Amino acid sequence: MAAILEKSKLALLGGQPVRTKPFAHCNTIGAEEKRAVAEVMETGVLSEFVGVWGDHFNGGPRVRGLEREWADYFGVKHAVTINSNTSGLFAAIGALGIGPGDEVIVSPYTMSASAIAPLVYGATPVFADIDPVTYCLSPASVRARITPRIKAILAVDIFGHPAEWDELRAIAKEHKLGLIEDAAQIPGGKYKGRWAGALGDIGIFSLNYHKTIHCGEGGVAVTNDDHLAERLRLIRNHAETVVAAQGDARNFGLIGFNYRMTELHAAIASEQLKKLEALTAPRIEYAGILQERWGKIPGLQPATCQRDCRHVYYVFATQYDEALHGVPRTKFLEAVKAEGVALAGGYVEPLYLQPIYQQRVMNCGPTCRGYSGEVSYARGLCPTTELMHFSRLFYTPLIHAHLSRADVEDVALAVEKVIANISQLK
Numbered sequence: 001m002a003a004i005l006e007k008s009k010l011a012l013l014g015g016q017p018v019r020t021k022p023f024a025h026c027n028t029i030g031a032e033e034k035r036a037v038a039e040v041m042e043t044g045v046l047s048e049f050v051g052v053w054g055d056h057f058n059g060g061p062r063v064r065g066l067e068r069e070w071a072d073y074f075g076v077k078h079a080v081t082i083n084s085n086t087s088g089l090f091a092a093i094g095a096l097g098i099g100p101g102d103e104v105i106v107s108p109y110t111m112s113a114s115a116i117a118p119l120v121y122g123a124t125p126v127f128a129d130i131d132p133v134t135y136c137l138s139p140a141s142v143r144a145r146i147t148p149r150i151k152a153i154l155a156v157d158i159f160g161h162p163a164e165w166d167e168l169r170a171i172a173k174e175h176k177l178g179l180i181e182d183a184a185q186i187p188g189g190k191y192k193g194r195w196a197g198a199l200g201d202i203g204i205f206s207l208n209y210h211k212t213i214h215c216g217e218g219g220v221a222v223t224n225d226d227h228l229a230e231r232l233r234l235i236r237n238h239a240e241t242v243v244a245a246q247g248d249a250r251n252f253g254l255i256g257f258n259y260r261m262t263e264l265h266a267a268i269a270s271e272q273l274k275k276l277e278a279l280t281a282p283r284i285e286y287a288g289i290l291q292e293r294w295g296k297i298p299g300l301q302p303a304t305c306q307r308d309c310r311h312v313y314y315v316f317a318t319q320y321d322e323a324l325h326g327v328p329r330t331k332f333l334e335a336v337k338a339e340g341v342a343l344a345g346g347y348v349e350p351l352y353l354q355p356i357y358q359q360r361v362m363n364c365g366p367t368c369r370g371y372s373g374e375v376s377y378a379r380g381l382c383p384t385t386e387l388m389h390f391s392r393l394f395y396t397p398l399i400h401a402h403l404s405r406a407d408v409e410d411v412a413l414a415v416e417k418v419i420a421n422i423s424q425l426k
């Protein structure tokens with residue numbers, strides 16, 4: 001195989017591409033979801049939430065049913081549906097009582113919602129660096145960022161691999177911090193035998209369209225803490241109107257929103273949850289193909305799964321060594337794309353480089369009068385994140401359940417061919 005590949009002219013330079021067929025997109029919606037939606041439509045009641053303390057404060061039968069199923073599946077005491085992971089992250093910050101003057105440690109290498117959540121409550125996001133193997137928050141970097149103002153750690157199980165939760169929990173315990181798990185990308189993943197999502201004080205899943213299971217837009221927050229669960233439910237549904245009736249004075253300062261999930265979305269999500277394992281197993285199998293084949297190539301470092309963990313490969317991330325290959329990552333990816341396989345370079349720009357942090361144009365957080373810290377958002381703040389984003393990392397979502405082994409072998413081959421002929425790009 002290597003010899004054949006070496007003689008191939010790269011498609012970028014006029015050679016025959018590895019693949020000309022487009023890849024199938026992942027459609028997880030089937031007859032079950034359609035039937036479930038039709039049943040709700042038949043009732044005419046698309047949401048049963050009412051912002052009044054009483055029977056309907058926590059939604060209708062599908063919402064409550066999904067919450068029971070989710071809690072059973074992930075072995076947690078409480079599951080609280082919300083209309084997105086983003087609103088769940090906001091609610092988690094609110095439930096922990098974080099506010100102006102406080103700081104929350106966040107990852108810079110994640111979807112922006114994971115870092116912006118503290119700012120919604122006037123608190124300051126403090127970015128710690130990532131681990132160069134899992135791309136999740138590095139516990140050592142988290143430790144280095146601890147100040148008396150830090151009130152919580154918000155860690156993300158990025159790309160479907162769990163963060164180093166035992167160490168994060170030890171830090172949180174030592175400094176009496178809240179621990180929030182952004183589990184948007186990891187339903188079905190595990191850490192030391194425990195389900196991801198249930199590893200912090202509050203974990204939040206996403207059910208947006210791009211996730212392994214979805215209902216278009218939606219999310220579920222989970223916790224084993226009764227008080228936090230109650231606060232999440234209050235924030236979800238106009239807390240301020242019901243706290244007097246609810247009667248717990250600790251909640252009187254809560255501001256509520258409309259983060260409610262509809263009966264339609266809950267009905268779809270219930271069906272999707274039943275498919276989680278069947279949609280996850282092929283990802284793990286296909287990741288194995290890429291690991292096996294790209295792992296043999298010097299200067300490529302495919303995603304790995306740490307001991308006692310279950311990686312669910314929301315996307316498959318790989319590192320490319322520009323210096324060893326003598327070709328910039330952009331040129332390498334351009335050549336792979338010409339072979340018929342589009343891979344993405346970097347992930348999201350390190351979040352602290354966004355204008356809101358660079359120009360400090362927020363009305364809160366580090367610009368609050370009550371803030372006494374000196375948070376930095378300078379370039380160079382998180383060197384591993386910057387290295388991954390600007391030169392080393394590429395990723396692909398082309399390992400989903402609606403691809404065949406042959407499709408994933410094409411993904412593997414396109415990269416192998418370009419690497420075997422990389423001298424043509426110099």
Ligand SMILES: Cc1ncc(COP(=O)(O)O)c(C=O)c1O
Nearest residue numbers: 084085086111113184206207208
């Ligand atoms: C890590 C991470 N956090 C948060 C979110 C936000 O999720 P949602 O779209 O459900 O609000 C996403 C969505 O892509 C994500 O990947």
